[in-house]
Amino acid sequence: MDHSTNYSDVLLKYAQYQEAARKVLVPSCRVCKVCNGIACAGRYTNALEFGAKGNNLGFIHAYQALADIRIELDVIHDDYVPDMNIELFGRQFDLPVFASPIAKILTDYTFDSPFFNNNDAYADALIKGAYQAGGMAWLGDNKAEGYFPGQIAPIQEVNGVGVPTIKPWADRAEFDKRVQWCREAGVMAMATDLDAIGLGYQYSGKVGAKNEGVCARNVDELKDFVQAAGVPVVIKGIMSVKAAVKAAETGAYGILISNHGGNVVESSLAPCDVVEEISREVGGALKIFADGGVRSGEDVFKMLALGADAVGIGRPYTVAVYGGGLDGVATYTQKIYWELQNIMRLANCASLVDITREKVIVRR
């Protein structure tokens, strides 16, 4: 895509989209200047609004741990335009950043927005806006009738660029149906968020994985999914070396290191805290994706330095859709693009392979 719009113009436009989002999303989301989980902590018992589970600590800690990492600068070098191009799933992207899957926002409030309860319009804006800016979007999953086929439809219009993330439904027919729909839509990849087994409690108020109709998967079951998908598969919700090693046995293309934005557990480690050791262990066998608290190009840089191949951003992309639709998503992606390019130049990284572990300082 054309990345000629300058950073100030992008920032101004983005601020206007944030303002527009604020008008519709308050009080569910205050569209804070810093999206760090503080203002939405404990706001409402239904954690799948914009906040996170319980006291929001899983969200707050993910944000804060990443913010606490510092970047080493080196400004004496040849002048160059940092190259952020990356190949993933056999496709080329302008930057190693994607919109993380966010399904329907559950709230008792009604938003005065064309995207409220219109998942097809929401996915359309997200998929096309990210694609237009040289990135990509992943999509969430939900039980509602018509939800899944409707939201994956726009992927066909952008050459298959999009990653539907299928919940590990206990009802295998539900799961298999989604795999088939994805194949028919020609998606470039699929994912499954295994940590969704922690969501049942929040949806229904009852303890137990089956409440949301999802259940755990073992290595053999995941192997079957990889086979049936026929395209690269990413396993989402990996937060330990133990689970990553098992994921590597499945034949998956990659893992998404994620604590579901703090939605499934209050006391998890921050995703950025586990990226380095997981990537050291399985980075040769699997692509490493990571999300959680990423809010800027500098945050993307930190995740890459710790060992991620590409980085996801969740809530801010939702705000971008509600504030500016397709152009909101493209503008937000462009903002991250400029910020990553800027920090790469300051840290003397001509291309993504130069973003190595030595470039960041982690003091815990």
Ligand SMILES: Cc1cc2nc3c(=O)[nH]c(=O)nc-3n(C[C@H](O)[C@H](O)[C@H](O)COP(=O)(O)O)c2cc1C
């Ligand atoms: C409201 C909401 C809905 C979400 N829905 C899904 C989903 O359907 N599938 C999924 O894999 N992850 C889902 N997630 C988790 C995100 O994909 C992602 O891991 C998380 O938002 C990243 O953290 P961040 O928002 O701090 O960037 C959801 C998160 C939120 C806040």
